[in-house]
Amino acid sequence: MNKKFTKPKSMKDVTTHYCSGCGHGIIHRLICEVIDELDVRENTVAIAPVGCAVLAYDYWDFDTMEAAHGRTPAVATAVKRVLPDRLVFTYQGDGDLAAIGTAEIIHAGNRGENFSVIFVNNGVYGMTGGQMAPTTLLGQTTATSQFTRRAEKEGFPLKILEMMAILPGVVYLERTSLYSIKEILQTKKAIKKAFQSQLDKKGFSMVEVISPCPTYWGLSPVKAMERIEKEVVKEYPLGVVKELAG
Amino acid sequence: MKKRYLSTGNEACGEGAIRAGCRFYAGYPITPQNELIAYMSRRMEEVNGIFIQSESELSAINMVFGAAAAGVRAMTSSSSPGISLKQEGISYLAACELPAVIVNVMRGGPGLGNIAPSQSDYFQAVKGGGHGDYRLIVLAPATIQEMFDFTYESFALADKYRIPVMILADGMLGQMMEPLEFDEDIQPSGIVEKPWVMTGAKARPGGSIKSLFLKGDSLEQHNEALQEKYRNITNNEKRSETYKAAGADIIIVSYGTIYRIACSCVDKLRQNGIKAGAFRPITLWPFPSEEIKSTAKKNTQILVVEMSAGQMVEDVRLAIQDDERIKFLGRMGGGIPSEEEIVKEVNRLVGECRRGDPCVLS
Numbered sequence: 001m002n003k004k005f006t007k008p009k010s011m012k013d014v015t016t017h018y019c020s021g022c023g024h025g026i027i028h029r030l031i032c033e034v035i036d037e038l039d040v041r042e043n044t045v046a047i048a049p050v051g052c053a054v055l056a057y058d059y060w061d062f063d064t065m066e067a068a069h070g071r072t073p074a075v076a077t078a079v080k081r082v083l084p085d086r087l088v089f090t091y092q093g094d095g096d097l098a099a100i101g102t103a104e105i106i107h108a109g110n111r112g113e114n115f116s117v118i119f120v121n122n123g124v125y126g127m128t129g130g131q132m133a134p135t136t137l138l139g140q141t142t143a144t145s146q147f148t149r150r151a152e153k154e155g156f157p158l159k160i161l162e163m164m165a166i167l168p169g170v171v172y173l174e175r176t177s178l179y180s181i182k183e184i185l186q187t188k189k190a191i192k193k194a195f196q197s198q199l200d201k202k203g204f205s206m207v208e209v210i211s212p213c214p215t216y217w218g219l220s221p222v223k224a225m226e227r228i229e230k231e232v233v234k235e236y237p238l239g240v241v242k243e244l245a246g
Numbered sequence: 247m248k249k250r251y252l253s254t255g256n257e258a259c260g261e262g263a264i265r266a267g268c269r270f271y272a273g274y275p276i277t278p279q280n281e282l283i284a285y286m287s288r289r290m291e292e293v294n295g296i297f298i299q300s301e302s303e304l305s306a307i308n309m310v311f312g313a314a315a316a317g318v319r320a321m322t323s324s325s326s327p328g329i330s331l332k333q334e335g336i337s338y339l340a341a342c343e344l345p346a347v348i349v350n351v352m353r354g355g356p357g358l359g360n361i362a363p364s365q366s367d368y369f370q371a372v373k374g375g376g377h378g379d380y381r382l383i384v385l386a387p388a389t390i391q392e393m394f395d396f397t398y399e400s401f402a403l404a405d406k407y408r409i410p411v412m413i414l415a416d417g418m419l420g421q422m423m424e425p426l427e428f429d430e431d432i433q434p435s436g437i438v439e440k441p442w443v444m445t446g447a448k449a450r451p452g453g454s455i456k457s458l459f460l461k462g463d464s465l466e467q468h469n470e471a472l473q474e475k476y477r478n479i480t481n482n483e484k485r486s487e488t489y490k491a492a493g494a495d496i497i498i499v500s501y502g503t504i505y506r507i508a509c510s511c512v513d514k515l516r517q518n519g520i521k522a523g524a525f526r527p528i529t530l531w532p533f534p535s536e537e538i539k540s541t542a543k544k545n546t547q548i549l550v551v552e553m554s555a556g557q558m559v560e561d562v563r564l565a566i567q568d569d570e571r572i573k574f575l576g577r578m579g580g581g582i583p584s585e586e587e588i589v590k591e592v593n594r595l596v597g598e599c600r601r602g603d604p605c606v607l608s
Contacts, residue, residue, distance in 0.1 A: 010452075041447065042446050042447055042449070044446060045316070045446060057454035057456065060452055061452040062446070062447050063444040063445065063446055063447050063452055063453050064444075064452060064453075064454050065312075065315050065444050065455035066342070066456040066458060067311070067338075068308060068311075068334055068335060071304060071305065071308035071311075071335070074300065074305040074306075074311075074312065075308050075309070076312065077298065077309055077312065078296075078310070078312030078313040078320070079312040079313070079316045081270075082270060082313050082317070083316050083446075086445065086446050103302055103304075103305065104301070104305055104308075107305065111298075
């Protein structure tokens with residue numbers, strides 16, 4: 001077999017600004033591969049978050065717009081309602097989605113908006129310097145939890161998918177990770193399933209990807225992946241959280 | 247064919263939007279603009295438009311952002327506290343140069359205030375209530391007919407300049423009923439091509455709509471371009487009107503509802519031999535500075551009347567550059583200046599002027 005490594009058609013041939021070992025680059029690529037396979041590049045409108053992935057439009061070669069911090073699902077709601085035959089997805093980090101944008105994501109899900117969400121959970125605010133996120137693990141040290149995250153003071157890690165699962169308008173929820181080739185392939189499968197479910201007009205879909213942030217975890221890229229496998233997935237179990245038939 | 251209706255201002259505003267081709271509305275309930283969101287929930291359905299009652303004002307304005315980016319004429323409405331919440335989104339709309347219409351049916355503030363008419367959001371509307379150097383075109387209707395007309399026109403202005411336009415009304419205009427007349431066959435005006443919309447990159451590279459400019463002086467350049475646009479608007483879109491202002495000794499300057507009271511004061515004062523006139527900025531931004539300056543000739547006294555502690559009066563001072571001639575009368579917290587109050591104040595000022603110098607009355 002003589003396979004040549006190439007960039008997906010939907011991905012611009014540029015170097016990203018991401019730190020080494022960051023998960024965003026992998027997830028960006030998986031999205032582009034799926035868009036190519038579904039042949040929807042010309043019919044895609046993405047909404048980028050505020051956070052590390054704000055510059056996604058520099059890397060994706062399809063229409064992408066910014067939204068104010070956390071308002072991403074509100075913007076996506078309108079775009080999808082105006083353009084019901086386009087593939088519309090938001091790409092959001094845990095600050096954007098699980099903190100400042102909690103209201104927007106819950107209500108978009110509850111309205112059963114027919115767009116997809118790629119939720120990148122790396123447990124910290126990367127762009128601003130590694131502060132505590134709602135998803136930060138108990139016992140984890142960050143720039144704003146310097147005595148570690150303690151339940152009695154900082155509350156518990158927020159499980160967004162499990163919260164979303166009770167909403168009738170939400171049709172597909174899966175949590176995946178990137179710590180192995182197998183997990184990366186599973187992430188791609190989940191993204192494809194979410195996008196396909198949207199194209200089939202089924203309703204709201206979300207894939208939460210447990211992603212590494214070696215820089216603000218203070219770990220090497222390899223150790224960061226190991227941490228996900230050994231620690232993080234214990235708090236955030238992988239797998240399908242919800243899938244409505246039909 | 248023109249038809250005549252009896253309408254509230256809120257509903258006239260909604261119908262003006264529908265007739266302008268607005269097909270996306272997102273809003274959140276707040277008094278005194280509730281008739282508008284209710285009206286839109288019905289009318290959008292009837293015209294195959296999109297109506298969303300959002301979970302918050304923040305969400306509503308960002309839905310308008312998404313709808314505008316997708317190319318449809320879009321609007322949201324609220325009242326003062328809700329407009330404060332929308333400021334973040336308004337800044338982003340301005341930064342991304344997205345056309346949209348925002349209606350503020352002002353109520354008394356600050357804070358939760360009350361639900362009575364007010365004009366205390368003037369600064370917020372014309373000076374930029376959100377962050378950054380930006381402007382909105384701000385139109386101030388004074389009648390129910392203008393609630394319809396200005397809203398109708400605002401969509402063409404928004405599209406022409408790729409700018410958010412604000413309709414700055416007050417609780418009185420929102421709730422009051424008056425005759426409304428418009429052509430049954432009126433069609434949307436000022437429809438323009440929008441090559442910048444995000445609808446999928448068909449046979450072209452991926453596009454973006456963004457307000458982040460990190461590299462070099464790109465943000466400064468973006469701001470220069472915005473300011474150039476604002477200068478262009480200032481040169482072309484200023485609107486104002488006067489009432490018996492030619493040769494007047496004293497001019498009452500006011501906008502919106504208060505202008506109507508000012509005009510009847512002018513008639514009363516003239517019956518008593520006082521040569522009074524009225525001036526009304528229709529666009530609060532761009533502010534008709536030259537127009538007010540040329541109306542209020544040297545020695546003409548000016549009384550600015552507002553339902554606020556004195557906000558527009560600052561722009562009048564900037565325009566006239568002669569603070570001695572400019573006096574202010576305001577009511578706050580939902581108080582409405584009455585004819586009697588205004589006439590009394592004019593009489594007092596005229597009396598003062600007749601006694602002493604710097605203001606010479608003919």
